[in-house]
Amino acid sequence: MRAIKCVFVLLVVTATASGVRTKLAVKEGERIIVEGNNKFALELYAKLRAREGNLFFSPYSISTALAMTYAGARGETEAQMARVLHFPTTMPIGVWRDPDKELSKSERAWHRMRFHSAFGRIIKDLNNRGKKGGYELTVANALWGQKGYGIVTNFIRVVLDYYSGECKQVDFVTATEDARKTINVWVEKKTRNKIKNLIPKGVLNRLTRLVLTNAIYFKGNWASRFEKDRTKDAPFTLAGGEKVDVPMMNQTADFNYMETEDFQGLELPYVDDELSMIILLPKQVDGLAEFEKTLTLKNLSQWLARLHKRKVIVSVPKFKMTSQFRLAEVLKSMGMTDAFVPDVADFSGMNGKRDLFIWAVIHKAYVDVNEEGTEAAAATAVVVGITSVMPGRIPIFRADHPFLFLIRDNHSGSILFIGRMMNPKA
Numbered sequence: 001m002r003a004i005k006c007v008f009v010l011l012v013v014t015a016t017a018s019g020v021r022t023k024l025a026v027k028e029g030e031r032i033i034v035e036g037n038n039k040f041a042l043e044l045y046a047k048l049r050a051r052e053g054n055l056f057f058s059p060y061s062i063s064t065a066l067a068m069t070y071a072g073a074r075g076e077t078e079a080q081m082a083r084v085l086h087f088p089t090t091m092p093i094g095v096w097r098d099p100d101k102e103l104s105k106s107e108r109a110w111h112r113m114r115f116h117s118a119f120g121r122i123i124k125d126l127n128n129r130g131k132k133g134g135y136e137l138t139v140a141n142a143l144w145g146q147k148g149y150g151i152v153t154n155f156i157r158v159v160l161d162y163y164s165g166e167c168k169q170v171d172f173v174t175a176t177e178d179a180r181k182t183i184n185v186w187v188e189k190k191t192r193n194k195i196k197n198l199i200p201k202g203v204l205n206r207l208t209r210l211v212l213t214n215a216i217y218f219k220g221n222w223a224s225r226f227e228k229d230r231t232k233d234a235p236f237t238l239a240g241g242e243k244v245d246v247p248m249m250n251q252t253a254d255f256n257y258m259e260t261e262d263f264q265g266l267e268l269p270y271v272d273d274e275l276s277m278i279i280l281l282p283k284q285v286d287g288l289a290e291f292e293k294t295l296t297l298k299n300l301s302q303w304l305a306r307l308h309k310r311k312v313i314v315s316v317p318k319f320k321m322t323s324q325f326r327l328a329e330v331l332k333s334m335g336m337t338d339a340f341v342p343d344v345a346d347f348s349g350m351n352g353k354r355d356l357f358i359w360a361v362i363h364k365a366y367v368d369v370n371e372e373g374t375e376a377a378a379a380t381a382v383v384v385g386i387t388s389v390m391p392g393r394i395p396i397f398r399a400d401h402p403f404l405f406l407i408r409d410n411h412s413g414s415i416l417f418i419g420r421m422m423n424p425k426a
Contacts, residue, residue, distance in 0.1 A: 031413075032118075033119055035086075035413075036085065036087055036088065037086070038059075039086045041060075042418075044062070044330070053426055054423060054426050055420045056378075057365045057378060057418065058216075058417050060414055060416045061216060064123075065214055066085055067085070067087070068214070070085070071158040071159070072152075072349035073339070076346070077339050080337060081336055081339060084335045085336075090111045116162040123139045123141075123164060125411065126409065127164070133220075135271050135272060136218065137218045137220075138190070138217050139215070140164075140166075140213075141163040141164060141212070142186060142212070143156060143159045143167045144169075144179070145168070145169055145170075145210055146173060149351075150352070151350065151351060152350060159212065163214070170182055179208075183211055184198055187199075190213075190217065192217055194377035198364075209351070217377075218275070218376070218416070219373070220271050220374075222271070222373050223270060224268075225372060225373075226371040227371065228371050232250065236400050236401065238401075241285070244424070244425045252314065254309055254312070255267060255314065256308060257395060263280055263282045264283065264397055265306070266281070266397050270373060274409070276410055277405055277408075279397075281399050282403070288402040292404065318369060318371070319367075319369050320369075322366045323419070328358065328360055328361045344357070364379045365378035365379075366378070402423075403421055405418075
């Protein structure tokens with residue numbers, strides 16, 4: 001008799017409404033994780049930029065979703081995920097270790113816990129600062145399990161203890177639609193109703209055994225707001241040369257700014273200066289495609305280091321956009337192949353068996369930039385089934401043609417969101 005394969009769904013939701021450089025020192029473990037997450041963010045962007053038009057997603061959401069999945073991965077599946085996501089396979093302990101010596105099973109387990117503990121400290125730091133800052137910031141996680149299903153206790157503890165998750169039981173087998181609605185309601189609540197009906201009909205079925213949800217919500221205002229009466233319609237030139245009239249926000253103030261022969265960089269901080277939007281604007285109207293090719297973690301770090309305070313005349317369009325992706329094929333092309341192959345994937349850390357594999361990774365993101373600040377939302381579902389500036393002038397930063405932007409946590413350096421604006425009217 002053929003064995004029935006179970007279905008596991010990992011779901012991550014991110015909602016943001018808002019806040020360059022890392023302001024405070026972070027511990028070595030967290031620094032390594034942030035650096036890895038950011039490297040994955042830019043490598044994923046390099047894959048997704050082949051799409052036409054506007055683009056926006058939350059690499060932090062995707063990394064967090066896959067980090068929780070990673071807690072249940074073993075063997076080559078675990079190794080491939082670590083390579084693609086740039087998760088460290090060993091964590092710093094302050095003592096020398098022979099790098100050529102293979103880790104024992106217990107040593108690997110110990111380093112796994114150190115990784116998830118450090119990842120969890122980043123989440124807790126975001127939540128703690130969100131409670132007392134001049135902005136809203138919350139990160140929430142939950143594990144939804146089939147009633148009576150044998151989930152490995154250690155896997156549950158990772159989600160609860162390190163990712164501060166809730167543990168809830170639902171009935172996927174006989175009440176699939178009720179379970180789907182219950183999870184969607186949780187998502188809507190945690191994202192202030194920004195992400196609705198995240199799990200559509202047909203994604204869950206009677207073979208679903210687990211759903212992991214992560215939601216991040218951030219809302220804050222610009223530290224230097226744009227006055228609404230200064231917003232005027234003006235032409236925005238598309239990459240092909242066509243012009244469209246869009247509402248452009250305007251102000252002149254002191255901002256962190258940098259400039260090269262090819263592009264300008266501007267930091268727009270949010271209240272309390274703990275988060276910022278970074279806009280990277282090519283000087284050529286049709287220069288974004290070539291500029292995107294230079295977007296690496298090394299280059300971005302160098303550009304951010306060159307930002308310095310000066311008076312800038314700023315014009316930025318108001319815009320809203322929504323992007324949707326299916327990421328399974330992208331992740332496989334990046335080297336995370338085994339996780340998607342039945343009878344090859346090893347997620348035995350979840351249920352003690354080799355009968356789980358990922359068959360879909362879905363991501364959706366929304367952003368609204370206006371005079372007061374920024375609002376953004378993103379959701380990720382991972383479905384797993386069984387088997388130089390001139391000093392003598394005030395620079396003008398006029399984002400009236402395609403540009404790249406990201407929202408960054410200045411404390412840890414984490415890239416929370418990244419995108420490009422090709423057409424504010426699209």
